[in-house]
Amino acid sequence: MAGHSKWANIQHRKGRQDAARSKLFSKLSKEITVAAKMGDPDPDKNPRLRLAVKEAKTQSVPKDVIERAIKKSTAGEGDEYEEIRYEGYGPNGVAVIVEAMTDNRNRTASTVRSTFSKNGGNLGETGSVGFMFERKGEVTYPVEAGDADAIFEAAIEAGAEDVESSEDGHVIWCADTDLNDVSNALEAALGESDSTKLVWRPTTTTEMDLDGMQKLMKLIDALEDDDDVQRVTTNFEASDAVMEQL
Secondary structure, eight states: OOHHHHHHHHHHHHTHHHHTHHHHHHHHHHHHHHHHHHSOSSGGGOHHHHHHHHHHHHTTOOHHHHHHHHHHHHTTTTTTOEEEEEEEEOGGGOEEEEEEEESOHHHHHHHHHHHHHHTTOEEOOTTTTGGGEEEEEEEEEOGGGOOHHHHHHHHHHHTOSEEEEETTEEEEEEEGGGHHHHHHHHHHHHOSOSEEEEEEEESSOEEOOHHHHHHHHHHHHHHHTSTTEEEEEEOEEOOHHHHHHO
16 A cells, blocks of 8 residues: 555554544644635535545544634635645655645744754755655545445446555545545445545655654654644555554
């Protein structure tokens, strides 16, 4: 599986999402507010908002928190946020993409640069690692949703490009511009997904040993601890033996 999928599994196993629940809720709420501000506050008329709300629900964000985040957009909040993507290298030359949403570009750039340098990495120019990734839509379903053949058939019927099935579940890939339509069709066929979002999918990967993975986790933890950082993606590849020791 690609690096970011394994990283999601690490988060799940270590319970990091539970430990950082309030921070996670805050980041998801910010995405909802900005998505509503950029389009229609009705999720049915705003694909980006619909996906943001869906992702918030899968992370168990309470309904009143979601509604409050949408109302903030109509109250004028969210105007000051801009989306910025940072690219750089982590330990062992692993590629790292950092997606941020900030009201102070200088503050965020300074913090991200400092975090990279303190954790064995270095921030590069925009485009320095982006060519190693593709922008894709990712929809995930649990193992119980069906066997590999059934999921593959439903995915292709829905307009998806590829499916990866494993003991951890099913990952369905589609073009970034098709995510809303594909996720709607999958929902009709398979029910509610575990997750539906736009991601950076690595096209080339960097093999990591245990020491490198431990250093990378430290870097990602530090980056994700920044309130301005929405998402961190890497292109690491690691053996099952290394993953089990983390």
